[in-house]
Amino acid sequence: MTGHWESTGIRQRIDADKLPDTPEYNPISQEHCWIIIVTYRYNPDVAEPILDRDIMLFGPRVGCLFCEKPYSHLLRHRRCPGEPK
């Protein structure tokens, strides 16, 4: 996926323990859970890394958390099988 992506430019501290639980697949609604994946290079010598373009390796990529298929307009309108196939 290409395009123009923006951020707020505001530095935020994130406490991973306070994030909501990972959503669970709903076999009744069979909805995809679209997520955006961005991969950064991690340097363990940096105490508080800044996730900016300088250390970005891949992304952003959009895909479904459950079926692991990349987003497409066609897939958007299909039901999610809930697992990779």
Ligand SMILES: [Zn+2]
């Ligand atoms: Zn899916």
